[in-house]
Amino acid sequence: MTADTIFEKGKTGRKTLYVAAQEQQPSLFDQLPVGARRRRPPALPEVTEGEVVRHYTNLARKNWGVDVGFYPLGSCTMKYNPRLPEAIAAWPEFCAAHPLRPVRAAQGWLRVLHDTERMLSELCGMARFTLQPAAGAQGELCGMLMVRRYHAERGDPRNVVIVPDSAHGTNPATAALAGFDVVTCPSSPSGLVDLDKLRRLLSDKVAAIMLTNPNTLGLFERDIQEICRLVHEAGGMAYYDGANFNALVGRFRPGEMGFDVVHLNLHKTFGTPHGGGGPGSGPVGVVDKLEPFLPTPLVRKGPDGFEIDDNRPHTIGRLNAFGGNALIVLRAYVYLRLLGTSGLRDVSGAAVLAANYLKHRLTTSYQPSHPGPCMHEFVLTATQQKADGVRALDIAKRLIDLGFHPPTIYFPLTVPEALMIEPTETETLETLDAFAEAMLQIAREAEESPHLLHAAPQSTPVGRLDEVAAAKALDLRWRPGGAEGGDADASPRAPGGRPTTRS
Amino acid sequence: MSFIPHTSRDVARMLAALGLPEIESLFEQVKAVLPSAQVPELPGASELELSRQLWDVARLNGRPDQTPCFRGAGAYEHYVPAAVNHIVSRGEFATAYTPYQAEISQGTLQVMYEFQTMVCELMGMEVANASMYDGASALAEAVLMAMRHTRRRGVVVSGALHPHWLAVLRTYTANVEPEFVFVPPVGGVTPSDAVRRAINDNTAAVVVQNPNVFGSVEPVREIGAHLADHPALYLLAAYPISLGLLMSPGEAQADIAVGEGQPLGIPLSYGGPYLGLLATKLDYLRQMPGRIAGATHDAEGRRGYVMTLQAREQHIRRERATSNICSNQMLCALAATAYLSLMGPDGFRTVSEQNFIVAHELAGRLASLPGCSLAFDAPFFNEFVLDLPVAAEDVERDLWQDGIVSGLPLGRWWPQRRNQMLFCATEMITEAAIHRLVAAMEEALP
Numbered sequence: 001m002t003a004d005t006i007f008e009k010g011k012t013g014r015k016t017l018y019v020a021a022q023e024q025q026p027s028l029f030d031q032l033p034v035g036a037r038r039r040r041p042p043a044l045p046e047v048t049e050g051e052v053v054r055h056y057t058n059l060a061r062k063n064w065g066v067d068v069g070f071y072p073l074g075s076c077t078m079k080y081n082p083r084l085p086e087a088i089a090a091w092p093e094f095c096a097a098h099p100l101r102p103v104r105a106a107q108g109w110l111r112v113l114h115d116t117e118r119m120l121s122e123l124c125g126m127a128r129f130t131l132q133p134a135a136g137a138q139g140e141l142c143g144m145l146m147v148r149r150y151h152a153e154r155g156d157p158r159n160v161v162i163v164p165d166s167a168h169g170t171n172p173a174t175a176a177l178a179g180f181d182v183v184t185c186p187s188s189p190s191g192l193v194d195l196d197k198l199r200r201l202l203s204d205k206v207a208a209i210m211l212t213n214p215n216t217l218g219l220f221e222r223d224i225q226e227i228c229r230l231v232h233e234a235g236g237m238a239y240y241d242g243a244n245f246n247a248l249v250g251r252f253r254p255g256e257m258g259f260d261v262v263h264l265n266l267h268k269t270f271g272t273p274h275g276g277g278g279p280g281s282g283p284v285g286v287v288d289k290l291e292p293f294l295p296t297p298l299v300r301k302g303p304d305g306f307e308i309d310d311n312r313p314h315t316i317g318r319l320n321a322f323g324g325n326a327l328i329v330l331r332a333y334v335y336l337r338l339l340g341t342s343g344l345r346d347v348s349g350a351a352v353l354a355a356n357y358l359k360h361r362l363t364t365s366y367q368p369s370h371p372g373p374c375m376h377e378f379v380l381t382a383t384q385q386k387a388d389g390v391r392a393l394d395i396a397k398r399l400i401d402l403g404f405h406p407p408t409i410y411f412p413l414t415v416p417e418a419l420m421i422e423p424t425e426t427e428t429l430e431t432l433d434a435f436a437e438a439m440l441q442i443a444r445e446a447e448e449s450p451h452l453l454h455a456a457p458q459s460t461p462v463g464r465l466d467e468v469a470a471a472k473a474l475d476l477r478w479r480p481g482g483a484e485g486g487d488a489d490a491s492p493r494a495p496g497g498r499p500t501t502r503s
Numbered sequence: 504m505s506f507i508p509h510t511s512r513d514v515a516r517m518l519a520a521l522g523l524p525e526i527e528s529l530f531e532q533v534k535a536v537l538p539s540a541q542v543p544e545l546p547g548a549s550e551l552e553l554s555r556q557l558w559d560v561a562r563l564n565g566r567p568d569q570t571p572c573f574r575g576a577g578a579y580e581h582y583v584p585a586a587v588n589h590i591v592s593r594g595e596f597a598t599a600y601t602p603y604q605a606e607i608s609q610g611t612l613q614v615m616y617e618f619q620t621m622v623c624e625l626m627g628m629e630v631a632n633a634s635m636y637d638g639a640s641a642l643a644e645a646v647l648m649a650m651r652h653t654r655r656r657g658v659v660v661s662g663a664l665h666p667h668w669l670a671v672l673r674t675y676t677a678n679v680e681p682e683f684v685f686v687p688p689v690g691g692v693t694p695s696d697a698v699r700r701a702i703n704d705n706t707a708a709v710v711v712q713n714p715n716v717f718g719s720v721e722p723v724r725e726i727g728a729h730l731a732d733h734p735a736l737y738l739l740a741a742y743p744i745s746l747g748l749l750m751s752p753g754e755a756q757a758d759i760a761v762g763e764g765q766p767l768g769i770p771l772s773y774g775g776p777y778l779g780l781l782a783t784k785l786d787y788l789r790q791m792p793g794r795i796a797g798a799t800h801d802a803e804g805r806r807g808y809v810m811t812l813q814a815r816e817q818h819i820r821r822e823r824a825t826s827n828i829c830s831n832q833m834l835c836a837l838a839a840t841a842y843l844s845l846m847g848p849d850g851f852r853t854v855s856e857q858n859f860i861v862a863h864e865l866a867g868r869l870a871s872l873p874g875c876s877l878a879f880d881a882p883f884f885n886e887f888v889l890d891l892p893v894a895a896e897d898v899e900r901d902l903w904q905d906g907i908v909s910g911l912p913l914g915r916w917w918p919q920r921r922n923q924m925l926f927c928a929t930e931m932i933t934e935a936a937i938h939r940l941v942a943a944m945e946e947a948l949p
Contacts, residue, residue: 006617006844015847018584019854019930028863029748029856032882036720038750042624044848049586052844056614056837060595063610067594073603080506081598084550090588092568093561099578099774100911101567102903108563109773122543134636134775137817137829145677173817173827179678182822220533251530252537271506275834276611277601277794278634279776295674317674321577321639321667321763322774334557338504340547349526350507356529357517373521373529400607408603411818426506429513460606462807470799470811474788476630477620 006055007478010046062461063276064405070431072358074377074408074420075168075216077246077268079351084338085272085331094330099322103308109326110306114299116333117283123344124242124262125255126285130294132324136243137170139263139282140210144178145316146261146286146293147208147237153314156235158207164193166217166412171210171241180207187414191217191370193227202234212241213257214248214375216412216420218355228258237261237290245269246351246424247376250344260287270332281328295319350425351376354432358423361436365443369415377422381415390446392417394453398445401459402438504549565906567771571936572908573865575886575927576716577638577665578774579766581744581854582930583842587768590841591834601794601830605809611833612808615796618840625746625843626760627753628782632793634831635779638763639668642710642740643675644826645759645781648790649708649736650679651825657705659684659735661693663715666916668740672710681707691717691879691888695725706735713741713749718886718925719879720749727756736787743767743780744929745884747855752782759783768842769835778835789815792826857930858885861937865928868941874948878923886927888913893949895924901947907940 047055064071071078089095097109117129133139144161151158161175164185172182183201188194192215209231213221221227228238240259246269254262266272267280274280286294292314300309339347352375359368359378369379382392396406396419408420423432445452457463509517514526523529548556572580591597595610602608602615615633622631635641646658658681660669682705686697693711702709709730713721723739730737739757741749744766752760764778765771783791789812797811817824846854862885870877874892891898895912902909914921928937 005613005620006840007620010847015849016584016845017853018846018850019582019857021853022857022860024856024860028860031863032720032748032859035724036722036750036882038746038748039754040627040751041848041852042621042627042746042751044621044624044846044851045844046847046849047844049584049845052841053586053589055844056590056841057593059610059613060590060593061610062607062613063595063599064604064607065595065598067598071600073600076600078598078600082506084554086592088554088557088561091561092566093564095770095772096567096580097564097773098567098572098574098580098771098908100574100576101564101572101773101908102899105565105570105903105908106563106773108560111560111563119545122545125541134640134832135828135830137827138636138640141675141827145674148678169816169818169821169824170827170829172822173820173824173829176822176824177678177827220536222532222536225536248533250542252533253542256537256541273597273834274600275832276596276599276608276614276837277833278830279636279832279835280830281776316677318667318670319640319674320637320775321665321671321777322637325775327770327772328776334553336545337548337553337556338550341542341545343505343547345542346505346507349529350509352529353509353514353517353526356521360520373532396604397606400604405607406604426508428508429516457606461609462606462805463801463803465605465801465807465809466799467809467811470797470809471814474811475798476616476795476811477623478616 005478006045006047009051009055012046014046014048016049069403069405070427070435071405072407072421072423072435073405074422075243077422077424079271079424080426081271081273082335085334088334089327089331095327107305110299112330112333114301114306116329117299119336120264120283121285123249123253124285125253126262127288128291128294129283129285130298131283131329132295132319133263133282133284134320134325135278135280136263136265136282137174138319139284140170140174140241141177142284142295142319143239143261143263144174144180146290147239148178149293149316150290151207158205160205161207162201162209164211164215166215166414167210167212168216168241168243175210191219192221193223195223195226198227199230202230204235206234206236208237208239210239210241212244214244217369217379218374218377219370220375224257243268244376247348249348250341251348261290266328266332271335272328272331279325279328281325281332297323347425354423354425354427358421358432358436362439365440369418377420379412379415380419380421382417382419385443385446386417388446388450390450390453392419394456395419395442397456397464398442398453399438400457404435404438504547570906570908571932571939573910573926573928573940574908576911576925577667577763578771579927580771580929580931581766583768583770584845586845587838587841591838596837597834602810605807609807612796614837614840615794616798616808618836619796621840621843622780622782625743625751626741626782627751628760629785630788631782632791632795634836635781635793635828636832637775637777637779638740638761639671640675641761641779641781642668642738643672644792645738645761646672646676646681646708646710648759648787649738650681652736652787652790653707653734655705655707656680657682657684657703657707659686659698659701659706659709661686661711661715663688663693663717664710664712665716691719691881693721695722695729698726699729702733702735708736708738710738713739714745714884714886717879717888718883719881720883723750723755731756744855744858747852748859749884758787764835764839767839769838776832776835778832778839790825793828794831854930861930861932862886862928865926865932865937868937869926872944872948885929886925889924889926891922891924894921898924898947902943905943907943
């Protein structure tokens with residue numbers, strides 16, 4: 001397998017015809033003024049279908065996916081993606097439907113959206129959901145814009161959002177994009193929100209707190225109701241980042257914890273594929289007092305069937321040209337209907353069991369960030385190994401050679417040399433054991449033969465790639481003569497590795 | 504139904520290792536705080552049962568692939584070669600995460616790089632990111648880029664921008680309070696001298712869509728010429744299939760090009776997932792949001808690809824990031840990359856021309872119906888506005904009774920346009936479908 005691009009495989013004149021050219025009067029194109037026409041055609045590859053399929057099949061083989069093997073990427077919930085949702089998403093009744101079809105010609109779609117909204121509301125203890133956000137980060141933006149509008153319409157504009165230091169990077173980035181000043185709340189030594197510090201940060205300027213529960217350390221925030229009570233008392237709202245909902249789904253609800261607004265990642269908890277980084281879907285649920293601000297369009301049940309509700313005077317507006325990632329929502333709907341509440345309860349049970357079992361097996365050789373039981377994921381710190389000159393990055397790369405996708409590394413930022421492991425509920429005990437054995441072997445190698453770790457990975461099409469060179473001599477597109485020049489002054493990241501987070 | 508592989512013996516073994524009697528014990532700390540058992544019971548189902556039930560739901564949508572659809576307005580039905588679906592169905596692509604571990608993600612990363620190259624080629628720009636959520640959010644991010652770059656707040660917007668795109672732009676920019684100036688269309692196009700008059704010392708961006716929401720081809724080059732010596736950035740939204748025929752944003756001297764990439768091999772999907780295209784000049788690279796792949800090499804000199812320039816992004820920069828975006832529409836970007844590879848330069852131009860031909864055939868036929876005429880004289884690509892002698896909503900309803908999805912009644916967006924309908928015809932519209940439509944229109948019209 002070579003790293004040749006599709007552009008290097010072409011040959012002038014080679015093509016496959018998919019759409020036949022119709023006969024035309026040459027004068028027809030005179031209706032297009034010369035000044036409006038394209039001059040230089042796009043330099044697309046000239047290849048046959050066989051070459052295209054072979055090229056992308058070979059690229060696929062250079063990729064790791066849940067279909068290939070264990071993918072214990074913390075905070076990402078890389079569970080098995082069932083195939084029925086995929087099959088139904090390919091039915092033309094669903095995937096060939098234009099988003100502006102007359103509502104009477106889209107009653108099946110509207111029913112799916114309506115019922116998904118209802119099911120998610122019930123699972124989260126929220127009054128209503130919008131299915132429009134295209135990803136978790138867009139869901140966060142949606143939620144925080146609603147919070148902003150809520151305070152503004154009460155004549156009490158607030159500009160501060162509290163985010164714990166263990167939060168996903170999207171939380172502070174979203175709060176900033178929504179126009180808030182971000183204040184970081186330090187964790188206590190036990191890895192949880194420090195109530196005293198939180199109390200000191202609260203004021204009549206605080207619009208909201210953004211929290212994940214369980215948090216990114218895999219720990220359940222035991223004081224969650226008190227946290228929400230304190231924030232509410234100060235006039236703020238509590239935002240639930242649902243990235244880690246797989247730990248609780250079917251058992252507990254963010255509404256009962258005291259949250260006012262919730263986003264879910266359908267591509268995590270509800271089994272839709274991650275697609276190599278998207279598309280996902282990030283629906284947002286709200287309590288009654290935020291309901292007027294939901295983005296449009298919404299679906300409602302009318303006397304003659306389902307309708308689109310576009311006329312909402314207090315709405316924050318639209319987030320997408322149409323109704324969001326409907327075909328992802330459909331997959332999650334199928335997943336929900338397959339499993340039901342009792343199946344979802346089994347999901348969280350098995351996910352938390354697998355994580356605790358794996359944590360138990362690994363803490364003989366690795367130090368956990370925090371002792372005691374975890375929820376659906378846990379964080380190890382490779383500080384012991386670092387004393388032998390081996391870093392979390394080296395452990396990750398060695399895991400690749402042993403046949404596993406590495407965990408999330410260098411995240412959360414509060415843990416040095418972090419390895420964040422989330423096995424999910426869909427891995428066999430044999431896989432969990434094999435992974436544990438590999439990790440224990442690596443711990444031994446770190447002491448006895450660290451060069452194996454430093455030189456890893458050896459089994460991949462390329463070794464460790466020079467990221468500094470990539471950021472300096474920018475080569476961001478293929479050109480016939482090679483890379484363009486141009487120096488970059490990109491600030492280098494933390495030496496040797498970057499924090500990896502979720503989407 | 505369940506996808507959990509743990510047998511009761513597996514569970515017992517894991518619990519024994521943990522010294523716990525049952526799975527419930529793992530949730531004791533949560534139960535101590537939260538009342539449980541408040542989750543309503545939703546029923547589960549077997550695959551066979553559910554497939555049967557969903558077949559009844561699906562049928563309520565009709566057979567969109569067998570019903571002629573003359574509707575575009577931002578989402579377009581185009582032919583998708585069978586090989587595209589084959590490629591995007593590969594589990595190695597579909598079930599991968601963001602390519603954080605480059606050595607086992609070369610497939611995704613190289614596709615990102617190839618995609619960026621193709622977007623640059625289509626748009627005539629120097630750099631592109633690996634995609635945004637959709638065209639509308641790409642435009643919103645482009646306006647934020649221009650406001651950051653110029654440190655100005657004025658945003659001149661063509662009045663012929665798709666109203667949903669404008670709505671998304673307003674949502675995204677709510678807190679930075681742009682000062683919008685709208686240039687009303689005249690005869691279905693945005694007058695270039697009115698754009699020139701609207702620009703001032705406070706202008707950060709000029710936003711034009713080509714073809715615009717009425718389907719008309721805009722004077723993009725003239726507008727570009729007016730902006731050439733002005734610090735404001737020129738933002739051009741392009742319909743990618745039109746770029747086989749129409750001037751590229753780069754040729755029109757645009758600074759940032761955006762577009763809805765759905766027409767490039769992605770099904771209509773009732774609105775998503777789609778594909779936001781965003782490309783720009785090297786000068787504005789640091790302000791560009793979203794993922795970017797770059798080529799580099801390993802210690803042995805082997806070529807490989809990584810995500811680069813991550814110092815712009817949220818997981819490094821947190822609240823100081825260029826955007827909060829944390830994903831791209833990777834699988835849709837793969838579909839577009841495969842689509843463009845399969846079409847090639849010849850096929851791409853042919854599709855573009857076919858759209859032009861079919862739409863002009865349709866326009867000619869509809870404009871000769873009694874009481875009907877084209878609303879504008881402006882050149883168009885594959886979409887145009889028809890003036891009707893009656894309310895467009897009534898025509899829509901009558902045509903659907905004949906199983907035809909008509910053009911879009913524009914009164915939905917602009918009450919004064921209640922007698923106008925926005926028609927679209929792509930290469931999917933056959934001669935027979937046009938006959939059917941014309942016959943049904945003759946019936947529906949007085």
